[in-house]
Amino acid sequence: MTLGVITDVSAPVETYDALHAAMLGRTDPAVDGLLLHLARATADGFQVIDVWESREAYERGIREVVGPVSAEVLGGRARPPSTTTEFEVRGLVLPRAGIAV
16 A cells, blocks of 8 residues: 655754755665655744655665665764654656656
8 A cells, every 4th residue: 555654853954955965865866665755844844745655665765765864964963853644645646757856
């Protein structure tokens, strides 16, 4: 089942920008199983919305890509406070694939 994940992070949006740049440098930019990724600034920091092929793909992506890159970018600092909400994706249309930096 396709899995949607919304993550709200209480950290400056520049933290996201650094993470995003590091991810693009490591993943060319594909992460196996990731169908959609977008982020936006919020009043408290930033929000990330991802759509994954499955829960297994999500867990693998966090474990093998997102976690290690985050640890490197944060340089030993604690991860900022965040909340994660999962949802079942009911429809997804991607008429054009590509990267908007």
